[in-house]
Amino acid sequence: MANIDGTILRDIIMDHYQYPRNKTLVENDDSYKSKHMASDSCIDDITVQAKVKDGKIEDVRFDGVACAISTASTDIMGELLKGKTILEAQEIIDNYMAMVDEEAYDEELLDEAIAFQNVGKQANRIKCATIGWNGIQEILNDTKKGEEDGQQ
Amino acid sequence: MDIKDHIGEIRAEFPILKRTMSDHPLVYLDNCATTLKPRSVIDTVVHYYTYLGANAHRGDYEMSAQVDFAYEGARKLTKDFIHAAKKEEIVFTSGTTESLNILAMSITNTWLQEGDVVLSTVAEHASSVLPWLEAGESKGIKVEYIPLDEKGRITVENFKKALHPKVKVVCFAQVSNVLGYEAPVKEIVKIAHENGIKVVVDGAQSIAHLPVDVQDLDVDFFCFSAHKMCGPTGIGVLYGKLEYLDALSPIYFGGESNARFSKCGKLKLKKTPFKYESGTQPIEGALGMAAAMKFVDKIGKENVHRYELELKHYFLEKIKDVDNVKVYNADAKSGIITFNVYDKGELIFPQDVASFLNTKGIAVRSGEHCAKLLGEVLGVPGTCRASVYFYNTFEEIDKFVLALKEASFETCLDIFF
Numbered sequence: 001m002a003n004i005d006g007t008i009l010r011d012i013i014m015d016h017y018q019y020p021r022n023k024t025l026v027e028n029d030d031s032y033k034s035k036h037m038a039s040d041s042c043i044d045d046i047t048v049q050a051k052v053k054d055g056k057i058e059d060v061r062f063d064g065v066a067c068a069i070s071t072a073s074t075d076i077m078g079e080l081l082k083g084k085t086i087l088e089a090q091e092i093i094d095n096y097m098a099m100v101d102e103e104a105y106d107e108e109l110l111d112e113a114i115a116f117q118n119v120g121k122q123a124n125r126i127k128c129a130t131i132g133w134n135g136i137q138e139i140l141n142d143t144k145k146g147e148e149d150g151q152q
Numbered sequence: 153m154d155i156k157d158h159i160g161e162i163r164a165e166f167p168i169l170k171r172t173m174s175d176h177p178l179v180y181l182d183n184c185a186t187t188l189k190p191r192s193v194i195d196t197v198v199h200y201y202t203y204l205g206a207n208a209h210r211g212d213y214e215m216s217a218q219v220d221f222a223y224e225g226a227r228k229l230t231k232d233f234i235h236a237a238k239k240e241e242i243v244f245t246s247g248t249t250e251s252l253n254i255l256a257m258s259i260t261n262t263w264l265q266e267g268d269v270v271l272s273t274v275a276e277h278a279s280s281v282l283p284w285l286e287a288g289e290s291k292g293i294k295v296e297y298i299p300l301d302e303k304g305r306i307t308v309e310n311f312k313k314a315l316h317p318k319v320k321v322v323c324f325a326q327v328s329n330v331l332g333y334e335a336p337v338k339e340i341v342k343i344a345h346e347n348g349i350k351v352v353v354d355g356a357q358s359i360a361h362l363p364v365d366v367q368d369l370d371v372d373f374f375c376f377s378a379h380k381m382c383g384p385t386g387i388g389v390l391y392g393k394l395e396y397l398d399a400l401s402p403i404y405f406g407g408e409s410n411a412r413f414s415k416c417g418k419l420k421l422k423k424t425p426f427k428y429e430s431g432t433q434p435i436e437g438a439l440g441m442a443a444a445m446k447f448v449d450k451i452g453k454e455n456v457h458r459y460e461l462e463l464k465h466y467f468l469e470k471i472k473d474v475d476n477v478k479v480y481n482a483d484a485k486s487g488i489i490t491f492n493v494y495d496k497g498e499l500i501f502p503q504d505v506a507s508f509l510n511t512k513g514i515a516v517r518s519g520e521h522c523a524k525l526l527g528e529v530l531g532v533p534g535t536c537r538a539s540v541y542f543y544n545t546f547e548e549i550d551k552f553v554l555a556l557k558e559a560s561f562e563t564c565l566d567i568f569f
Contacts, residue, residue, distance in 0.1 A: 006566065006568075006569025007569075009568075009569055010562065010565045010566060010568070010569060013565055013568075014561060014562070014565060017561075018561075041519075042503050042518065042519050042534075043501075043502070043503065043518075043519050043520055043533050043534040044503075065533040065534075066501075067501035067502075067503045067504050068500075068501055068504050068561070068564065068565060069504070069568075116568075118568050118569055119568055121567070121568060122507050122510070122567060122568065124507075125503075125507060125568075128503070
């Protein structure tokens with residue numbers, strides 16, 4: 001792992017927390033799938049939305065009550081996954097989860113999301129750094145399942 | 153006794169205060185969640201396992217008799233601790249939550265009819281509200297809420313306004329777990345009884361800090377946990393007036409609660425309180441709880457309460473000129489400090505603050521503290537809560553204040569790098 005100055009990573013999180021790019025939900029649009037994610041252990045309570053069309057993630061949105069870590073990690077996730085195919089997105093998600101679990105990962109794929117590389121230092125905050133990511137994973141799982149059901 | 157003059161001796165009784173957290177001396181300010189345990193409580197629990205060993209109420213041998221003596225002695229001590237009239241009015245449970253659940257189910261089954269109403273407040277812990285909602289659902293029992301005043305307190309006036317003939321039970325905390333305001337229990341009980349309403353009081357946050365006299369308060373039921381007052385986890389008390397405990401039925405059945413039963417299903421229950429204590433109880437817990445009561449009584453709850461308020465006032469004085477900290481309950485007469493930290497006028501999310509304090513060895517709680525509804529009263533998504541007990545010190549408050557002054561968006565995120 002490259003040795004990156006902590007202040008740079010901190011500024012990435014600050015930027016996405018104070019000026020999130022994807023923190024509004026789209027209303028009344030059936031092409032968006034939604035997942036409500038509420039943490040068992042803290043106040044985090046967000047809804048994640050994704051528009052998936054022809055195997056590609058066209059848009060990712062979220063909104064709700066969320067701390068700096070969950071807001072920034074979900075916002076950065078949106079930036080990363082938009083425009084990716086489901087397969088590409090899955091690879092990014094898998095690598096992000098590996099990073100949070102302090103396992104080997106490909107940092108090239110994660111771009112700004114590497115800001116959360118040390119989140120495991122505060123073990124109880126891993127949930128904050130993954131709440132949005134778990135939301136999109138559920139949406140992708142539903143999408144895959146829907147396609148399989150459709151084929152049968 | 154002035155605790156200040158004995159703080160060194162008192163702290164020496166708590167082995168855990170020697171540990172560190174995040175490589176700093178532990179500053180434990182989460183006493184509303186649970187309290188630390190003194191040596192005498194730990195030793196009592198260990199003594200049960202290393203010497204007493206037997207079950208209660210079961211055997212014809214010396215060990216068992218010794219356990220019975222100790223276990224029923226704990227009941228007697230609990231009776232004295234809350235000034236109950238009779239020791240039969242003390243039922244051992246796993247804690248406040250179980251006590252409240254037993255009451256909600258048993259009262260709903262026995263006394264409530266369709267359309268009846270249970271009153272609570274939006275300040276309450278989930279354990280005071282959810283059991284009633286759950287128990288009453290199939291029977292059509294409603295839960296209504298006493299409106300809080302602008303500070304989040306229960307007042308006698310608002311209680312009166314919430315009354316109507318369908319109200320049969322009122323259930324609320326003597327001291328609320330988020331803001332720490334003391335409810336006017338005695339006045340509410342008087343009015344409730346004039347209207348034929350039973351009163352259930354959640355004493356989880358008051359038992360450790362205030363002298364409690366259930367006869368003087370005239371409450372019908374009072375519930376608390378040992379672990380909030382230096383005792384073990386997994387043990388607590390359901391106090392009820394004997395005639396009511398006799399009238400109600402248990403919700404658990406099995407060994408130890410029945411006196412006789414036959415195959416055709418005829419069951420004769422034991423007397424109160426044993427009919428409520430099916431199965432083997434946490435015996436070491438009951439003994440440990442009694443040791444905790446002795447410990448707290450030795451220090452004296454008046455002294456504890458006075459000292460906690462001194463610590464809180466000291467904190468408020470120190471924080472007076474610190475603009476970035478907002479305290480929501482400065483006037484609450486308890487050791488609970490509910491606050492948020494701001495950075496240039498913007499709220500720092502409570503959990504980010506709590507994580508930052510952790511890196512300084514300071515334990516506080518963040519979140520909605522189970523009283524999920526209260527966010528609507530305070531107008532913030534959550535708060536941090538620091539709660540002191542008699543082993544906390546003025547130096548610890550200094551450290552706490554210093555850390556709060558350092559808290560900003562940047563420093564709260566720096567902990568991750």
